[in-house]
Amino acid sequence: MNSRLEGEGRRLRLEHGLDDNRLTQILGNTKKGRIPYNTGSLKGILTTTCSEAKLNQSRLSKLISLISISEANAAAIREIETDDVNISSESQEYSEKISRKRNSYGIRNFEDDGEYHDAADRVAIATESPVHTHVKRLLEEYNKKRIAKVEASLAAKLLDWKTFEEEQEHKMRERQLISDKYIDEKRKLLNIKYELRKKDIERELEEKKRIDKLETELLDKAFTSQKESLENEKRKKLEVEEAERKKLEEDRQRLIIQEKVAKEKEQAVLEAELKKREENERLARERLDQQKKLVQESVQLTPKLSSSVLDSRLPKELRECIFFSDLTKYGKTQELLDSIQDKTKHINNSSSFYKGAIKVVNTPLNQISVETQTKVNHFTNLLEGKIVHAAGLSTPFSINQEQNGDLFVMNLLAFRFVKKADAESSENKEKRKNLNYLATIGVKLINRFPMWGELVQAHFYKICPFLVPFNYPRRGMDIRSYGTAIGHHMSPGDDKEATEATLTQTLLDKLSGYCMLYGFMIRNLHSYPAEKVDEFFTTSEAWRILSKIVSLEPQEEVTATILHALLEILNDLLSRSYGLQYKKLLKHIKTVYLEKIRIVTSKGKSGSMTRLELYLDTLGV
Numbered sequence: 001m002n003s004r005l006e007g008e009g010r011r012l013r014l015e016h017g018l019d020d021n022r023l024t025q026i027l028g029n030t031k032k033g034r035i036p037y038n039t040g041s042l043k044g045i046l047t048t049t050c051s052e053a054k055l056n057q058s059r060l061s062k063l064i065s066l067i068s069i070s071e072a073n074a075a076a077i078r079e080i081e082t083d084d085v086n087i088s089s090e091s092q093e094y095s096e097k098i099s100r101k102r103n104s105y106g107i108r109n110f111e112d113d114g115e116y117h118d119a120a121d122r123v124a125i126a127t128e129s130p131v132h133t134h135v136k137r138l139l140e141e142y143n144k145k146r147i148a149k150v151e152a153s154l155a156a157k158l159l160d161w162k163t164f165e166e167e168q169e170h171k172m173r174e175r176q177l178i179s180d181k182y183i184d185e186k187r188k189l190l191n192i193k194y195e196l197r198k199k200d201i202e203r204e205l206e207e208k209k210r211i212d213k214l215e216t217e218l219l220d221k222a223f224t225s226q227k228e229s230l231e232n233e234k235r236k237k238l239e240v241e242e243a244e245r246k247k248l249e250e251d252r253q254r255l256i257i258q259e260k261v262a263k264e265k266e267q268a269v270l271e272a273e274l275k276k277r278e279e280n281e282r283l284a285r286e287r288l289d290q291q292k293k294l295v296q297e298s299v300q301l302t303p304k305l306s307s308s309v310l311d312s313r314l315p316k317e318l319r320e321c322i323f324f325s326d327l328t329k330y331g332k333t334q335e336l337l338d339s340i341q342d343k344t345k346h347i348n349n350s351s352s353f354y355k356g357a358i359k360v361v362n363t364p365l366n367q368i369s370v371e372t373q374t375k376v377n378h379f380t381n382l383l384e385g386k387i388v389h390a391a392g393l394s395t396p397f398s399i400n401q402e403q404n405g406d407l408f409v410m411n412l413l414a415f416r417f418v419k420k421a422d423a424e425s426s427e428n429k430e431k432r433k434n435l436n437y438l439a440t441i442g443v444k445l446i447n448r449f450p451m452w453g454e455l456v457q458a459h460f461y462k463i464c465p466f467l468v469p470f471n472y473p474r475r476g477m478d479i480r481s482y483g484t485a486i487g488h489h490m491s492p493g494d495d496k497e498a499t500e501a502t503l504t505q506t507l508l509d510k511l512s513g514y515c516m517l518y519g520f521m522i523r524n525l526h527s528y529p530a531e532k533v534d535e536f537f538t539t540s541e542a543w544r545i546l547s548k549i550v551s552l553e554p555q556e557e558v559t560a561t562i563l564h565a566l567l568e569i570l571n572d573l574l575s576r577s578y579g580l581q582y583k584k585l586l587k588h589i590k591t592v593y594l595e596k597i598r599i600v601t602s603k604g605k606s607g608s609m610t611r612l613e614l615y616l617d618t619l620g621v
Contacts, residue, residue, distance in 0.1 A: 372440045
């Protein structure tokens, strides 16, 4: 029985992982027959242990039935033990009874009386032995009966348990057979489904192939028809393009003919205008040549005469417009320009050197701003023969790339510098600031290159002779001819729709710009004096020009404009330098010279004179 419990325990531990301590406690108590009196607690421990091991209910029932068998065996053992206790108590009573009998017979116990004591003991043993033996025999018989009964009960229960296990195994075999049969049937069913599905897939593939074949045939037919339609469209498009090309060619030929006719007409007009302009320029050059010839003749005839005698030797038409000394100075500056032009005539406007020079000169001058030092550095490097760059110029430029290139570039820079003033001639304050910045550049270049200052003076004299002073007489010339005569190319093709008043104002603005630039240069040089500078840019020269202007006969509108521009820029400087003499000069202009200007001024042309008069009023003259 105990071995069966141990086998069951091992099976439970192997299959379900029962706790070894608890299982050992259960099996040890059962094996030794020491089942606790509280069997309910043992069943509770077993139930909890089986729950922890997740045993099924049948296993639990089997184990509890085994415990019940052990309980019956334990109860029988407890009854035998109880009988032993009862027999022991009965034996104790029997011993007490014998002791009382011994006492009644007068038998006494003396320790030193060994013989009596042994006899008494033998009597007592003889008296006690049958009873005790009988009781023990009864108990042994009783225990054998109880044990036989318990073993019979356990054998019956084991037989029931074996029968139960056989039934369970039979049921398991039946279930396994049923399961195998079910699996076979299911496998057969799956094979049937697989075959059916395989046939369906084969049919679908065949149908798909057939549909693909039909689609391919349809696509081939559609492609063939589309290709034919595209070829037809392409052929039609080519025919249309060919027709359009022929039409465009015809239009192009017609336009070429029209352009040729228009160019011929335009060329004829331009040639006529060019001839007319050349004629006007020729006449102006002839007049200038005549004037130069008269001056040269006067110089050659009277080289050692006083100025008063020389003035009397001037042509009558120039005697009241310029002093002889000034005319000599004017002639020398123009000869300087002519000599430079002769030395650089091989540099024409088609050469790469000419185009490069135009770029390196014009580009910086057209970008005048407060940052003048950059421009000064550029022009200094240019005039010193160093390599310079300019926007729009792909290669570096140097004045040494051409013979007499230094003279050409220096003369070009002087001309563009002076000419820049007419672009900035205006009452606008920003343009006046630009003139001041331009003058700053000029002053710094004059300090480094004195010859460049002489060329600037020559160009001032050429395009604004009133700074000589040379009050060039108009003598009835229209404004275009008069502007050309004093160095401004106002050709008939320019401003065809402009009125006489508009052209006159344009010319006066240009002359005013030149005089303002000249005044700014004198003022800047006075603030930053150079070690060696041309006399033309000094305060004394400005005083000389103003004094001689008011000594010459005035020209209509022009003289008043020149005086106003110079006085407006140089008033403070002349006032500090000449003081009372300057005030006398202003008073002379206000009281005497304005009257002369008023006499030569036509009606409706008194604008310049009025502005000069108002300016003198603001000075408190």
